[in-house]
Amino acid sequence: MTSYSSSLLKLLDERGYIHQLTDAASLDALAQREIVPGYIGFDPTASSLHVGHLVSIMLLRRMQEAGHKPVVLMGGGTGKIGDPSFKDEARKLLDDETIASNVASIKRVFERFLKFGDGPTDAVMVNNADWLDRLQYMELLHDIGEHFTINRMMAFDSVKLRLGREQSLTFLEFNYMILQAYDFAELNRRLGCKLQLGGSDQWGNIVNGIELGRRRDGVELFGLTTPLLTTADGQKMGKSLGGAVWLNEDMLPRQQYYDFWRNSHNDDVTRFLRLFTDIPMAEIDGLEGAQGEELEEGKQLLAEAATTLCRGALPLQ
Numbered sequence: 001m002t003s004y005s006s007s008l009l010k011l012l013d014e015r016g017y018i019h020q021l022t023d024a025a026s027l028d029a030l031a032q033r034e035i036v037p038g039y040i041g042f043d044p045t046a047s048s049l050h051v052g053h054l055v056s057i058m059l060l061r062r063m064q065e066a067g068h069k070p071v072v073l074m075g076g077g078t079g080k081i082g083d084p085s086f087k088d089e090a091r092k093l094l095d096d097e098t099i100a101s102n103v104a105s106i107k108r109v110f111e112r113f114l115k116f117g118d119g120p121t122d123a124v125m126v127n128n129a130d131w132l133d134r135l136q137y138m139e140l141l142h143d144i145g146e147h148f149t150i151n152r153m154m155a156f157d158s159v160k161l162r163l164g165r166e167q168s169l170t171f172l173e174f175n176y177m178i179l180q181a182y183d184f185a186e187l188n189r190r191l192g193c194k195l196q197l198g199g200s201d202q203w204g205n206i207v208n209g210i211e212l213g214r215r216r217d218g219v220e221l222f223g224l225t226t227p228l229l230t231t232a233d234g235q236k237m238g239k240s241l242g243g244a245v246w247l248n249e250d251m252l253p254r255q256q257y258y259d260f261w262r263n264s265h266n267d268d269v270t271r272f273l274r275l276f277t278d279i280p281m282a283e284i285d286g287l288e289g290a291q292g293e294e295l296e297e298g299k300q301l302l303a304e305a306a307t308t309l310c311r312g313a314l315p316l317q
């Protein structure tokens, strides 16, 4: 474990959110000096986010808890392409109407996890359609395309799956990385955003944004990725009910959401308590190695805390 000085990196480290980090020492110093606006993007590919997105959402919550500014980016522009990173096939393209209605219904869940407003550490929400839709193709090719080489873009692990003989990467999808890089530089210009967070599959996209900021604008940007979450029995997080575990109430009833957490694998309980609830570290540490009834109580604690966070408290009977 690395030792950090800023409350932000200490918190993220002890609760298990850090997989990779660019220039940890500088980010640590920056977070001690000033309020850091940090963003995560979510593409509106369905009408609700699912448990797989929850680490990212909690990460924004932790930013705010540590006194920094969370920026939620709705991918109204990038959602028209679909991120090819680590995907073995292209997404079905969505029409504008579907994207707009997905954005509208995804948005709501963030109000449960973040405090929005005009204050310095209040969360804000932006939509990259606001700047990507307006981009002129020649301008993009000239101003942005100049900073990217095909050689380097093809070297990222995230596109390897598609460069074999079986699947291919369309030219449309190949642009995704550039647009996400553009977003980061744009959010730096607009909101002073200096940090982009995301799942480990986002590393290539994030690093490209950092590079673009440095080359074009001479600014220092940072990236942080979270570990790819699998459950103790090796499954992808949130897929264990056969379908996705949706965050929106209209897509999955509260009881089923609760049961998903209540049925967590024994070996996942403390890790999930750290990642997905606000239960204090000392209390979670006390549950380490718990068995029998104590372990069951830990699962109940997890289910109650995680459900209340996402779905709100139940009214008093």
Ligand SMILES: N[C@@H](Cc1ccc(O)cc1)C(=O)O
Binding pocket: 040, 041, 042, 043, 073, 075, 078, 083, 128, 179, 180, 181, 183, 184, 202, 205
């Ligand atoms: N590519 C991200 C979403 C995203 C979109 C735009 C961004 O600027 C950042 C992130 C994903 O697939 O999860």
